[in-house]
Amino acid sequence: MFLKNKGKILKKIDLKEINYGDLQNEVNSITTDREFWNEQEIFFKDESAKRTKEFQKYHMNDSKFQKHFSL
């Protein structure tokens, strides 16, 4: 979502113009099935694995740990 949004023009929404009664009905009407949740669990697991790998580059290795800040 983070990067995907960058190339996409997002429609702005005015909070004052929303019909909240309709919105509440919309929320109440949502139904899902098991397949949806299977996909969700797998999706988040994959996203997590990707992020963990990406974040590893920010971990300091021993050689960098001895760098001196001396200016």
Add this chain to the structure above:
Amino acid sequence: MDTSYGIFKYDINVLGTYISYQTNTSLRSIKEKSQLVYLDNYLSLLKNENENIAFVYENEYIDRHYTEDYSLYYVRSFYNYRKTCSRIHFFKFLDDGNISCSESFDKALNNEETFINSDNYLGYIIIRPIPQVFLATVCLKTLSSEKRHFIKKQYDVSLFGIQLTIETIAFQEQDQILSACATTALWSFYHAHPYKNNLKLPSASNVTKSAYNESHSHYKEFPNKGLSIDMICTSLKNNNLEPEYFDLSDSSSTTTNLLKEYIYSYTSSKIPLIFGIEVRDSNNGTSKGLHAITVLGYALDDNSSKQDLISHKINKIYVHDDRFGPYLKMKFEDQALKVSINKPLPEANLKEFEDEIYIPDTIILGLYHKIRIPYIKIKNTCIDLKNGLNKFTQNNPRLETINLLIENIEWDIKLKLNNHVKQEILHGNNKDKKKYLLKSFPKYIWSSTAVINDTPVFELLFDATDIDHGNVFLDIISFNIAGDILEDLIRKYTKEYFANKTSTGVSTSNIDSYLWGIVSVIQKQQTFKENLSDLYGYLKIPKYIKDKELKNNMFIDSCDAILNRSSNSFSLDKNIDKNMQYIWVVDEDGFLRIGKEEIKENKKESKGHPTLTGGMPARVGGQLTFDTKNNIWIVDPFSGRYSSVYSEEDKFKFTSNAIKYLFEIYIGDNFKIKEVD
């Protein structure tokens, strides 16, 4: 000098001459120092056009930090360095040409009203008697603007008995002996840190010493030639803070965004950061070396387009950089930072600074040990939640508006103290304030506020002190109707998950976010007791006890039935004696207790609701009378002991629920709530 003070209209040459005399440094060297050029520039921004600045110097000032440094090193020099410093204070004043600074100061010393007061106070500098590197402390007022966010603390100052205060963070120039850049960055970091007491802060020499342990025995401490990341972390540890560090040398837009996120989430929480950078010449890219600075604030770009995280809108940061001065403004330019000074640096040999860029290398945090949950997992949780809700509502034209709401969410992630969260709730617009204020929260809380079009809609609270594998999620607070709808959506998401989840073989416990923690906590949030409180009101002891209700210090038992537990065959007597009436309460466990009380003209004589509960807490109660004309029982909620605290609306709600779920089910007659005019 044989006078204890002097006061002059500010002029860089006059100030420079005084410093030159006190430090045995030539005026030329002083005026060419980047720190003095920066100071001159900075002071000019602290006054209006029609104002001028006066400075007052104290010739003999005993500075604890310099005294410690002096006793450790300078005292043993052959040259007789002074053991005291001088302190210079700055005041702004409206200059109509008639104001005499010295007369004003004389009046101030006579407790008369002059411009020498806290309102006009711009701060002070402490000059150590060491040539070239004399700025021992710089405490200058911060520039005011709603767009700039700075960490600052209050410093109390006494100028010959005149009490002054200033909000800032102290800055220090390295003396190149007891401190290099990393030491001064740490020194300012400790000054800014919310968990460090200003009276117990280490001097520069002690900061340097705290960075060395047995494994650094091959390094010479003094003269100090800089600190490594390892040493900076050692100093943090020795000052009771837990270090955390990240290598940012792999320049990319993702790295720059990560840097902005850390700066935003921690400095918003008044926690400073140490920032390691590589200084490069922007013309040829050559490296000038590694440098350490203290990050103390940021500014957001108002014209920035919508971002997933508010922190990505940072376009400037404010740092204490000992090569320049306090609250130095740095602008993000692609993946680098550029020093930004309002006026150009005039001296020829300072031009090189204008061609420099700072390349991020390392970021180091020093946190209180109980802050265990890292920022990154809170960010991931917000991303996952937004993704989850997005998928939950997409591909359905009927859900287009709610999907658009989700896509417009920008996350504002900050670390907050428990009392800050509660202060915001107390003074905010959210409903159910009491529910959140009375709830027990941990000392440190990660707060993620969902913002749509600059309007906060709801806030997620996470326990920053939890263990990594805990649920971590604490609660959700809605701020308005859009927040209510999105909160309902999150609850619906949770409900659907538990209604449909199967064992997919995919573990939900090892992901790097707390999404399933949110789902799990919301599922458990409506506990049996909370449900009972929603249905029949909260538990409370009787408001008062009558002597008549006790016998031998024991409550008289008037309870005829506890419905939903043991007396399911109970029926009410419609022909009850005229001197008697039924009373009822809903007890702690949601059981309906019914008994009889004698009707007496003097109400004090009658026994009441505590005789149904044995004096124990209950939720709501009242009386029952039979309407023979309409053949219906009338239930009222007017127990003075258990119901009087509720609003009329709540009394009606709790009694209606009692009729619906208890009276009608367990007794079976017709019941209605008593109508009140």
